[in-house]
Amino acid sequence: MANATPRKSGPPPSVAQPPATPSADRQRAMLASMLRIRRFEERCAQSYQQAHIGGFCHLYIGQEGTAVGTIAGLREDDAVITAYRDHGHALARGMDGGVAMAEMFGRITGCARGKGGSMHLFDAGRHMYGGHAIVGGQCPLAVGIAFAIRYLSLDRVCLCYFGDGALNQGALHESMNLSAIWKLPVVWVCENNRYSMGTAIDRGTAMADQLKLKADAYGMTYARCDGMDVLDTYQVTAEMAAAVRGGDGPAFLEAVTYRYKGHSMSDPQKYRDRGEVAEMEQVDPITRLAEQMTQSGTITQEEVDALDQEARREALEAVKFAQASAPAPLEELYTDVYAMPYGPYAVAELHRAHADGRGSASAEEDV
Ligand SMILES: Cc1ncc(C[n+]2csc(CCOP(=O)(O)OP(=O)(O)O)c2C)c(N)n1
Numbered sequence: 169m170a171n172a173t174p175r176k177s178g179p180p181p182s183v184a185q186p187p188a189t190p191s192a193d194r195q196r197a198m199l200a201s202m203l204r205i206r207r208f209e210e211r212c213a214q215s216y217q218q219a220h221i222g223g224f225c226h227l228y229i230g231q232e233g234t235a236v237g238t239i240a241g242l243r244e245d246d247a248v249i250t251a252y253r254d255h256g257h258a259l260a261r262g263m264d265g266g267v268a269m270a271e272m273f274g275r276i277t278g279c280a281r282g283k284g285g286s287m288h289l290f291d292a293g294r295h296m297y298g299g300h301a302i303v304g305g306q307c308p309l310a311v312g313i314a315f316a317i318r319y320l321s322l323d324r325v326c327l328c329y330f331g332d333g334a335l336n337q338g339a340l341h342e343s344m345n346l347s348a349i350w351k352l353p354v355v356w357v358c359e360n361n362r363y364s365m366g367t368a369i370d371r372g373t374a375m376a377d378q379l380k381l382k383a384d385a386y387g388m389t390y391a392r393c394d395g396m397d398v399l400d401t402y403q404v405t406a407e408m409a410a411a412v413r414g415g416d417g418p419a420f421l422e423a424v425t426y427r428y429k430g431h432s433m434s435d436p437q438k439y440r441d442r443g444e445v446a447e448m449e450q451v452d453p454i455t456r457l458a459e460q461m462t463q464s465g466t467i468t469q470e471e472v473d474a475l476d477q478e479a480r481r482e483a484l485e486a487v488k489f490a491q492a493s494a495p496a497p498l499e500e501l502y503t504d505v506y507a508m509p510y511g512p513y514a515v516a517e518l519h520r521a522h523a524d525g526r527g528s529a530s531a532e533e534d535v
């Protein structure tokens with residue numbers, strides 16, 4: 169059983185706490201990061217339509233302010249874990265665009281050697297623990313990460329993103345409950361983009377306009393931020409993460425956001441009208457920050473354009489890198505899947521035995 173006493177002191181922080189008010193450089197980095205995600209996602213859409221990307225692909229366009237603002241409010245060694253709409257989080261965490269794109273193209277140079285695809289971007293070195301396709305499936309893992317943080321006396325928090333659709337998953341509630349009774353350092357971030365596939369939040373969730381009650385149920389602090397405003401998101405997250413790091417126990421952040429594109433690449437979007445999307449495009453997180461910064465003299469329009477050009481160039485380079493990389497070979501199917509050499513490894517041996525004419529009787533028995 170975990171020690172329920174929150175750790176108030178520990179080793180000195182390895183990475184500086186983000187300042188309450190972001191500096192001009194930090195604001196510029198946030199703008200660059202959002203542009204990087206937007207242009208990357210546009211290339212993903214194009215590559216999907218050209219059939220270079222297979223399987224499911226969920227774009228983050230519109231929600232950039234949430235991943236960028238929350239991650240900017242953390243330290244670099246804090247853990248993040250998310251669901252399948254994960255491109256924005258991976259890029260905001262600093263994943264190389266080429267490596268992310270190669271993963272989607274099923275190439276060996278991808279972050280999961282081409283086996284995970286769009287929904288499983290993972291970068292342990294940057295403390296980005298996926299990319300999880302089962303709705304709410306990342307939540308118990310976040311509790312495990314936070315438990316490890318406590319067990320190893322690390323001065324970190326774990327930020328767990330989930331969609332509004334995960335609000336009614338048992339796994340989420342079990343996880344929140346455990347995190348609360350053990351006072352684990354988890355920041356639970358609900359990315360409320362109003363829809364779970366084609367289901368509006370109030371059609372699938374009780375008390376949808378009062379998510380604070382969900383936090384109250386576990387005695388957690390609740391805060392709400394405007395996910396379409398990266399600076400607001402940054403400030404609320406930095407404050408909440410500092411309290412969680414200080415031993416206050418887990419907290420619940422609702423980031424109110426919106427996705428401009430369909431749920432996935434194959435969504436006719438009959439559940440909402442174009443007017444609603446157009447309305448939200450008026451509060452676009454990228455345009456908003458660029459305007460705030462140009463108006464305050466923090467950046468010039470030419471500099472904004474240059475950042476955008478750089479983001480476009482990087483996204484195109486990512487596609488070229490993915491295209492130039494070799495496809496993941498068949499044997500890759502069997503590596504890094506199970507820790508122990510059971511099932512699939514025996515099947516791999518069977519395939520190899522067939523291929524080199526060694527016969528298969530003994531291998532079949534093994535299987
Ligand atoms: C346990 C489980 N049930 C159903 C699905 C099918 N499914 C995939 S995405 C999704 C909607 C989730 O919506 P939300 O959590 O709001 O995330 P968003 O797509 O808005 O980012 C559903 C139901 C699934 N992946 N896992």
Ligand SMILES: [Mg+2]
Pocket residue numbers: 331332333359360361362363364365
């Ligand atoms: Mg949603």
